[in-house]
Amino acid sequence: MPPTCYLHDYMPTHDGHQIYYELSGNPKGIPVLVIHGGPGAGLSPGYTDFFDLDSYHVIGFEQRGCGRSQPHLSLDNNTTHHLLDDISQLRTTLGIKQWLLFGGSWGTTLALLAAIREPETVSGMILRGIFLARQTDFHWFLAPDGGAARIYPDAFARFTETMSTQGDLSEVLAHYSAIFSGHQQSLKAVAAIRWYQWEEAIARVFPHSSEPTSLTCSPLLMSLAVLEWHYIINDCFISEDYILQNVHQLRSIPAKLIHGRCDTVCQPQGAYLLHQHWPNSDLLLVEGAGHSSADFGIASALRQATNDFKAMY
Incomplete structure:
Protein backbone atom coordinates (compact mmCIF):
# COMPACT_ATOMS: atom_id res chain seq x y z
CA MET A 1 0.00 0.00 0.00
CA ARG A 134 -0.80 -6.76 -32.66
CA GLN A 135 1.30 -9.58 -34.10
CA THR A 136 3.98 -7.03 -34.96
CA ASP A 137 4.11 -6.00 -31.29
CA PHE A 138 4.56 -9.59 -30.08
CA HIS A 139 7.20 -10.11 -32.78
CA TRP A 140 9.07 -6.95 -31.79
CA PHE A 141 9.17 -7.99 -28.13
CA LEU A 142 9.97 -11.71 -28.31
CA ALA A 143 11.06 -12.86 -31.77
CA PRO A 144 14.72 -13.67 -32.54
CA ASP A 145 14.54 -11.30 -35.51
CA GLY A 146 12.38 -8.73 -33.70
CA GLY A 147 13.39 -5.20 -32.88
CA ALA A 148 14.33 -5.82 -29.24
CA ALA A 149 16.49 -8.86 -30.01
CA ARG A 150 18.38 -6.96 -32.70
CA ILE A 151 19.14 -4.10 -30.32
CA TYR A 152 19.94 -6.37 -27.35
CA PRO A 153 21.33 -9.56 -28.95
CA ASP A 154 23.38 -10.47 -25.85
CA ALA A 155 20.37 -10.22 -23.53
CA PHE A 156 18.22 -12.18 -25.99
CA ALA A 157 20.86 -14.92 -26.14
CA ARG A 158 20.57 -15.26 -22.35
CA PHE A 159 16.77 -15.29 -22.61
CA THR A 160 16.86 -18.20 -25.09
CA GLU A 161 20.02 -20.01 -23.98
CA THR A 162 18.12 -23.15 -22.91
CA MET A 163 16.67 -23.53 -26.43
CA SER A 164 18.51 -25.77 -28.88
CA THR A 165 17.95 -23.15 -31.58
CA GLN A 166 16.47 -19.66 -31.35
CA GLY A 167 14.11 -20.40 -34.26
CA ASP A 168 11.24 -17.96 -34.65
CA LEU A 169 8.60 -16.38 -32.40
CA SER A 170 6.44 -19.53 -32.38
CA GLU A 171 9.40 -21.62 -31.21
CA VAL A 172 10.25 -19.19 -28.43
CA LEU A 173 6.64 -19.25 -27.22
CA ALA A 174 6.44 -23.05 -27.57
CA HIS A 175 9.61 -23.39 -25.46
CA TYR A 176 8.18 -21.30 -22.65
CA SER A 177 4.74 -22.92 -23.03
CA ALA A 178 6.24 -26.35 -22.40
CA ILE A 179 7.72 -25.05 -19.14
CA PHE A 180 4.92 -22.83 -17.84
CA SER A 181 2.18 -25.36 -18.62
CA GLY A 182 4.19 -28.16 -17.00
CA HIS A 183 4.46 -29.29 -13.39
CA GLN A 184 8.16 -28.85 -12.61
CA GLN A 185 8.24 -25.86 -10.30
CA SER A 186 12.02 -25.55 -10.38
CA LEU A 187 12.01 -25.22 -14.18
CA LYS A 188 9.16 -22.67 -13.98
CA ALA A 189 11.16 -20.59 -11.51
CA VAL A 190 14.26 -20.51 -13.70
CA ALA A 191 12.19 -19.68 -16.78
CA ALA A 192 10.37 -16.88 -14.95
CA ILE A 193 13.69 -15.35 -13.91
CA ARG A 194 14.95 -15.48 -17.49
CA TRP A 195 11.74 -13.85 -18.76
CA TYR A 196 11.94 -11.10 -16.14
CA GLN A 197 15.64 -10.45 -16.82
CA TRP A 198 14.93 -10.13 -20.55
CA GLU A 199 12.25 -7.52 -19.99
CA GLU A 200 14.35 -5.63 -17.44
CA ALA A 201 17.33 -5.60 -19.81
CA ILE A 202 15.36 -3.80 -22.52
CA ALA A 203 13.13 -1.54 -20.36
CA ARG A 204 15.65 1.27 -19.80
CA VAL A 205 18.13 3.05 -22.01
CA PHE A 206 20.54 3.20 -19.04
CA PRO A 207 20.07 0.11 -16.81
CA HIS A 208 20.43 0.45 -13.06
CA SER A 209 24.02 -0.58 -12.26
CA SER A 210 22.90 -1.55 -8.75
CA GLU A 211 20.53 -4.29 -9.96
CA PRO A 212 21.52 -7.77 -8.73
CA THR A 213 23.10 -10.16 -11.20
CA SER A 214 21.23 -13.10 -9.67
CA LEU A 215 17.60 -13.33 -8.58
CA THR A 216 15.31 -15.63 -6.68
CA CYS A 217 11.88 -16.27 -8.13
CA SER A 218 9.51 -14.02 -6.21
CA PRO A 219 5.72 -14.05 -6.69
CA LEU A 220 6.12 -10.87 -8.79
CA LEU A 221 8.62 -12.47 -11.18
CA MET A 222 6.44 -15.54 -11.55
CA SER A 223 3.19 -13.65 -12.16
CA LEU A 224 4.83 -11.29 -14.65
CA ALA A 225 6.32 -14.11 -16.71
CA VAL A 226 3.41 -16.55 -16.57
CA LEU A 227 0.66 -14.00 -17.20
CA GLU A 228 2.56 -12.28 -20.03
CA TRP A 229 3.10 -15.69 -21.61
CA HIS A 230 -0.57 -16.63 -21.09
CA TYR A 231 -1.85 -13.45 -22.73
CA ILE A 232 0.63 -13.41 -25.61
CA ILE A 233 0.03 -17.03 -26.65
CA ASN A 234 -3.66 -16.11 -26.79
CA ASP A 235 -3.08 -12.91 -28.82
CA CYS A 236 -4.27 -10.97 -25.74
CA PHE A 237 -7.76 -12.38 -26.44
CA ILE A 238 -8.55 -9.77 -29.10
Whole structure:
Protein backbone atom coordinates (compact mmCIF):
# COMPACT_ATOMS: atom_id res chain seq x y z
CA MET A 1 0.00 0.00 0.00
CA PRO A 2 1.26 3.51 -0.74
CA PRO A 3 1.50 5.78 2.32
CA THR A 4 -1.26 7.92 0.79
CA CYS A 5 -3.79 5.08 0.74
CA TYR A 6 -6.86 5.71 2.91
CA LEU A 7 -8.79 2.53 2.02
CA HIS A 8 -7.98 -0.89 0.64
CA ASP A 9 -10.33 -3.80 0.07
CA TYR A 10 -11.22 -6.75 -2.14
CA MET A 11 -13.94 -6.83 -4.77
CA PRO A 12 -15.37 -10.34 -5.30
CA THR A 13 -16.22 -11.34 -8.85
CA HIS A 14 -18.98 -13.78 -9.83
CA ASP A 15 -16.42 -16.38 -10.99
CA GLY A 16 -14.17 -16.92 -7.99
CA HIS A 17 -11.63 -14.08 -8.10
CA GLN A 18 -11.00 -11.46 -5.43
CA ILE A 19 -9.74 -8.19 -6.95
CA TYR A 20 -7.56 -6.08 -4.68
CA TYR A 21 -8.03 -2.32 -4.90
CA GLU A 22 -6.96 0.74 -2.95
CA LEU A 23 -7.98 4.39 -2.82
CA SER A 24 -5.68 7.39 -2.29
CA GLY A 25 -5.87 11.16 -2.41
CA ASN A 26 -8.99 13.30 -2.22
CA PRO A 27 -12.27 11.30 -2.23
CA LYS A 28 -13.96 14.36 -3.77
CA GLY A 29 -11.20 14.93 -6.32
CA ILE A 30 -10.88 13.95 -9.98
CA PRO A 31 -11.39 10.17 -10.22
CA VAL A 32 -8.51 8.40 -11.96
CA LEU A 33 -8.07 4.66 -12.47
CA VAL A 34 -4.45 3.47 -12.59
CA ILE A 35 -4.11 0.39 -14.82
CA HIS A 36 -0.81 -1.41 -14.32
CA GLY A 37 1.23 -3.21 -16.92
CA GLY A 38 2.45 -6.72 -17.48
CA PRO A 39 0.07 -8.49 -17.54
CA GLY A 40 1.08 -9.59 -14.07
CA ALA A 41 3.14 -6.66 -12.82
CA GLY A 42 0.78 -5.45 -10.09
CA LEU A 43 0.82 -1.91 -8.73
CA SER A 44 4.24 -0.29 -8.45
CA PRO A 45 5.10 1.25 -5.06
CA GLY A 46 5.23 4.87 -6.25
CA TYR A 47 2.30 4.94 -8.65
CA THR A 48 0.53 7.76 -6.78
CA ASP A 49 3.58 10.03 -7.16
CA PHE A 50 2.36 11.18 -10.58
CA PHE A 51 -0.69 12.91 -9.08
CA ASP A 52 -1.49 15.97 -7.00
CA LEU A 53 -3.33 14.11 -4.26
CA ASP A 54 -5.19 17.21 -3.14
CA SER A 55 -6.86 17.26 -6.55
CA TYR A 56 -7.07 13.60 -7.56
CA HIS A 57 -8.96 10.60 -6.24
CA VAL A 58 -6.58 7.80 -7.26
CA ILE A 59 -7.94 4.27 -7.65
CA GLY A 60 -5.45 1.45 -8.06
CA PHE A 61 -6.29 -2.22 -8.55
CA GLU A 62 -4.37 -5.41 -9.24
CA GLN A 63 -5.46 -7.58 -12.13
CA ARG A 64 -6.50 -11.21 -11.86
CA GLY A 65 -3.76 -13.61 -10.84
CA CYS A 66 -1.21 -11.06 -9.66
CA GLY A 67 -0.26 -8.79 -6.80
CA ARG A 68 -2.63 -9.13 -3.86
CA SER A 69 -5.57 -10.30 -5.96
CA GLN A 70 -6.59 -13.90 -5.36
CA PRO A 71 -6.16 -16.67 -6.37
CA HIS A 72 -2.55 -15.83 -7.21
CA LEU A 73 -1.34 -17.05 -10.64
CA SER A 74 -4.75 -18.42 -11.55
CA LEU A 75 -5.32 -18.61 -15.31
CA ASP A 76 -8.92 -19.72 -14.89
CA ASN A 77 -11.35 -17.04 -16.06
CA ASN A 78 -8.36 -14.82 -16.75
CA THR A 79 -8.77 -13.14 -20.12
CA THR A 80 -8.86 -9.58 -21.37
CA HIS A 81 -12.65 -9.68 -21.33
CA HIS A 82 -12.65 -10.71 -17.66
CA LEU A 83 -10.31 -7.82 -16.83
CA LEU A 84 -12.58 -5.38 -18.67
CA ASP A 85 -15.54 -6.73 -16.70
CA ASP A 86 -13.56 -6.12 -13.49
CA ILE A 87 -12.87 -2.51 -14.48
CA SER A 88 -16.55 -1.91 -15.17
CA GLN A 89 -17.59 -3.61 -11.93
CA LEU A 90 -15.06 -1.59 -9.91
CA ARG A 91 -16.38 1.68 -11.32
CA THR A 92 -19.94 0.68 -10.44
CA THR A 93 -18.90 -0.54 -6.98
CA LEU A 94 -17.27 2.82 -6.22
CA GLY A 95 -20.20 4.80 -7.61
CA ILE A 96 -18.10 6.63 -10.22
CA LYS A 97 -19.80 7.92 -13.37
CA GLN A 98 -16.68 8.99 -15.26
CA TRP A 99 -12.96 8.64 -14.60
CA LEU A 100 -9.61 9.41 -16.14
CA LEU A 101 -7.76 6.29 -17.32
CA PHE A 102 -4.02 6.26 -16.57
CA GLY A 103 -2.13 3.26 -17.94
CA GLY A 104 1.32 2.10 -18.90
CA SER A 105 2.43 -0.60 -21.34
CA TRP A 106 -0.16 -3.43 -21.12
CA GLY A 107 -2.13 -0.94 -19.04
CA THR A 108 -2.54 1.18 -22.19
CA THR A 109 -4.02 -1.81 -24.00
CA LEU A 110 -6.59 -2.36 -21.27
CA ALA A 111 -7.34 1.36 -20.99
CA LEU A 112 -7.96 1.63 -24.73
CA LEU A 113 -10.18 -1.45 -24.74
CA ALA A 114 -12.13 -0.22 -21.71
CA ALA A 115 -12.69 3.15 -23.37
CA ILE A 116 -13.74 1.54 -26.66
CA ARG A 117 -16.20 -0.61 -24.73
CA GLU A 118 -17.68 2.20 -22.59
CA PRO A 119 -16.53 5.57 -23.97
CA GLU A 120 -19.18 7.46 -22.01
CA THR A 121 -17.45 6.45 -18.74
CA VAL A 122 -14.08 7.99 -19.65
CA SER A 123 -13.27 11.68 -19.09
CA GLY A 124 -9.77 11.47 -20.54
CA MET A 125 -6.72 9.23 -20.92
CA ILE A 126 -3.01 9.43 -20.09
CA LEU A 127 -1.14 6.55 -21.68
CA ARG A 128 2.56 5.70 -21.41
CA GLY A 129 4.37 3.15 -23.61
CA ILE A 130 1.57 2.26 -26.03
CA PHE A 131 1.03 -1.46 -26.65
CA LEU A 132 -1.56 -2.30 -29.33
CA ALA A 133 -1.32 -6.11 -28.96
CA ARG A 134 -0.80 -6.76 -32.66
CA GLN A 135 1.30 -9.58 -34.10
CA THR A 136 3.98 -7.03 -34.96
CA ASP A 137 4.11 -6.00 -31.29
CA PHE A 138 4.56 -9.59 -30.08
CA HIS A 139 7.20 -10.11 -32.78
CA TRP A 140 9.07 -6.95 -31.79
CA PHE A 141 9.17 -7.99 -28.13
CA LEU A 142 9.97 -11.71 -28.31
CA ALA A 143 11.06 -12.86 -31.77
CA PRO A 144 14.72 -13.67 -32.54
CA ASP A 145 14.54 -11.30 -35.51
CA GLY A 146 12.38 -8.73 -33.70
CA GLY A 147 13.39 -5.20 -32.88
CA ALA A 148 14.33 -5.82 -29.24
CA ALA A 149 16.49 -8.86 -30.01
CA ARG A 150 18.38 -6.96 -32.70
CA ILE A 151 19.14 -4.10 -30.32
CA TYR A 152 19.94 -6.37 -27.35
CA PRO A 153 21.33 -9.56 -28.95
CA ASP A 154 23.38 -10.47 -25.85
CA ALA A 155 20.37 -10.22 -23.53
CA PHE A 156 18.22 -12.18 -25.99
CA ALA A 157 20.86 -14.92 -26.14
CA ARG A 158 20.57 -15.26 -22.35
CA PHE A 159 16.77 -15.29 -22.61
CA THR A 160 16.86 -18.20 -25.09
CA GLU A 161 20.02 -20.01 -23.98
CA THR A 162 18.12 -23.15 -22.91
CA MET A 163 16.67 -23.53 -26.43
CA SER A 164 18.51 -25.77 -28.88
CA THR A 165 17.95 -23.15 -31.58
CA GLN A 166 16.47 -19.66 -31.35
CA GLY A 167 14.11 -20.40 -34.26
CA ASP A 168 11.24 -17.96 -34.65
CA LEU A 169 8.60 -16.38 -32.40
CA SER A 170 6.44 -19.53 -32.38
CA GLU A 171 9.40 -21.62 -31.21
CA VAL A 172 10.25 -19.19 -28.43
CA LEU A 173 6.64 -19.25 -27.22
CA ALA A 174 6.44 -23.05 -27.57
CA HIS A 175 9.61 -23.39 -25.46
CA TYR A 176 8.18 -21.30 -22.65
CA SER A 177 4.74 -22.92 -23.03
CA ALA A 178 6.24 -26.35 -22.40
CA ILE A 179 7.72 -25.05 -19.14
CA PHE A 180 4.92 -22.83 -17.84
CA SER A 181 2.18 -25.36 -18.62
CA GLY A 182 4.19 -28.16 -17.00
CA HIS A 183 4.46 -29.29 -13.39
CA GLN A 184 8.16 -28.85 -12.61
CA GLN A 185 8.24 -25.86 -10.30
CA SER A 186 12.02 -25.55 -10.38
CA LEU A 187 12.01 -25.22 -14.18
CA LYS A 188 9.16 -22.67 -13.98
CA ALA A 189 11.16 -20.59 -11.51
CA VAL A 190 14.26 -20.51 -13.70
CA ALA A 191 12.19 -19.68 -16.78
CA ALA A 192 10.37 -16.88 -14.95
CA ILE A 193 13.69 -15.35 -13.91
CA ARG A 194 14.95 -15.48 -17.49
CA TRP A 195 11.74 -13.85 -18.76
CA TYR A 196 11.94 -11.10 -16.14
CA GLN A 197 15.64 -10.45 -16.82
CA TRP A 198 14.93 -10.13 -20.55
CA GLU A 199 12.25 -7.52 -19.99
CA GLU A 200 14.35 -5.63 -17.44
CA ALA A 201 17.33 -5.60 -19.81
CA ILE A 202 15.36 -3.80 -22.52
CA ALA A 203 13.13 -1.54 -20.36
CA ARG A 204 15.65 1.27 -19.80
CA VAL A 205 18.13 3.05 -22.01
CA PHE A 206 20.54 3.20 -19.04
CA PRO A 207 20.07 0.11 -16.81
CA HIS A 208 20.43 0.45 -13.06
CA SER A 209 24.02 -0.58 -12.26
CA SER A 210 22.90 -1.55 -8.75
CA GLU A 211 20.53 -4.29 -9.96
CA PRO A 212 21.52 -7.77 -8.73
CA THR A 213 23.10 -10.16 -11.20
CA SER A 214 21.23 -13.10 -9.67
CA LEU A 215 17.60 -13.33 -8.58
CA THR A 216 15.31 -15.63 -6.68
CA CYS A 217 11.88 -16.27 -8.13
CA SER A 218 9.51 -14.02 -6.21
CA PRO A 219 5.72 -14.05 -6.69
CA LEU A 220 6.12 -10.87 -8.79
CA LEU A 221 8.62 -12.47 -11.18
CA MET A 222 6.44 -15.54 -11.55
CA SER A 223 3.19 -13.65 -12.16
CA LEU A 224 4.83 -11.29 -14.65
CA ALA A 225 6.32 -14.11 -16.71
CA VAL A 226 3.41 -16.55 -16.57
CA LEU A 227 0.66 -14.00 -17.20
CA GLU A 228 2.56 -12.28 -20.03
CA TRP A 229 3.10 -15.69 -21.61
CA HIS A 230 -0.57 -16.63 -21.09
CA TYR A 231 -1.85 -13.45 -22.73
CA ILE A 232 0.63 -13.41 -25.61
CA ILE A 233 0.03 -17.03 -26.65
CA ASN A 234 -3.66 -16.11 -26.79
CA ASP A 235 -3.08 -12.91 -28.82
CA CYS A 236 -4.27 -10.97 -25.74
CA PHE A 237 -7.76 -12.38 -26.44
CA ILE A 238 -8.55 -9.77 -29.10
CA SER A 239 -8.63 -9.90 -32.88
CA GLU A 240 -5.73 -8.56 -34.92
CA ASP A 241 -5.60 -4.75 -35.09
CA TYR A 242 -8.75 -4.48 -32.99
CA ILE A 243 -7.76 -1.23 -31.28
CA LEU A 244 -6.90 0.73 -34.42
CA GLN A 245 -10.02 -0.56 -36.13
CA ASN A 246 -12.18 0.73 -33.27
CA VAL A 247 -10.33 3.86 -32.17
CA HIS A 248 -13.07 6.00 -33.77
CA GLN A 249 -15.10 5.18 -30.64
CA LEU A 250 -12.69 7.45 -28.72
CA ARG A 251 -13.10 10.54 -30.90
CA SER A 252 -14.64 12.63 -28.09
CA ILE A 253 -12.09 11.59 -25.44
CA PRO A 254 -8.99 13.79 -24.94
CA ALA A 255 -5.74 11.88 -24.51
CA LYS A 256 -2.05 12.39 -23.78
CA LEU A 257 0.14 9.71 -25.37
CA ILE A 258 3.66 9.52 -23.93
CA HIS A 259 6.23 7.18 -25.44
CA GLY A 260 10.00 6.91 -25.16
CA ARG A 261 11.74 7.49 -28.48
CA CYS A 262 14.09 4.59 -27.57
CA ASP A 263 11.43 2.23 -26.18
CA THR A 264 12.43 -1.32 -27.11
CA VAL A 265 9.63 -3.10 -25.23
CA CYS A 266 6.80 -1.35 -27.10
CA GLN A 267 7.75 0.02 -30.50
CA PRO A 268 7.21 3.80 -30.93
CA GLN A 269 5.55 3.18 -34.30
CA GLY A 270 2.47 1.91 -32.45
CA ALA A 271 2.10 5.16 -30.51
CA TYR A 272 2.50 7.17 -33.71
CA LEU A 273 -0.14 5.13 -35.56
CA LEU A 274 -2.58 5.45 -32.67
CA HIS A 275 -2.12 9.22 -32.65
CA GLN A 276 -2.71 9.38 -36.42
CA HIS A 277 -6.02 7.54 -35.96
CA TRP A 278 -7.07 9.64 -32.97
CA PRO A 279 -7.31 13.39 -33.71
CA ASN A 280 -8.20 14.22 -30.10
CA SER A 281 -4.88 12.83 -28.84
CA ASP A 282 -1.57 14.60 -28.21
CA LEU A 283 1.60 12.56 -28.75
CA LEU A 284 4.90 13.20 -26.98
CA LEU A 285 7.88 11.10 -28.08
CA VAL A 286 10.35 11.60 -25.25
CA GLU A 287 13.86 11.91 -26.63
CA GLY A 288 16.45 9.57 -25.15
CA ALA A 289 13.86 7.73 -23.07
CA GLY A 290 12.99 4.04 -22.97
CA HIS A 291 9.99 2.14 -21.67
CA SER A 292 10.13 2.52 -17.91
CA SER A 293 7.97 5.06 -16.10
CA ALA A 294 10.95 5.49 -13.75
CA ASP A 295 12.88 7.14 -16.59
CA PHE A 296 13.26 10.81 -15.67
CA GLY A 297 11.90 12.08 -19.00
CA ILE A 298 8.90 9.76 -18.91
CA ALA A 299 8.13 10.50 -15.24
CA SER A 300 8.32 14.26 -15.84
CA ALA A 301 6.00 13.98 -18.85
CA LEU A 302 3.47 11.95 -16.84
CA ARG A 303 3.41 14.47 -14.01
CA GLN A 304 2.98 17.30 -16.50
CA ALA A 305 0.12 15.42 -18.17
CA THR A 306 -1.77 14.95 -14.89
CA ASN A 307 -1.28 18.65 -14.08
CA ASP A 308 -2.50 19.63 -17.55
CA PHE A 309 -5.58 17.47 -17.21
CA LYS A 310 -6.29 18.90 -13.75
CA ALA A 311 -6.29 22.38 -15.28
CA MET A 312 -8.81 21.24 -17.91
CA TYR A 313 -11.18 19.62 -15.44
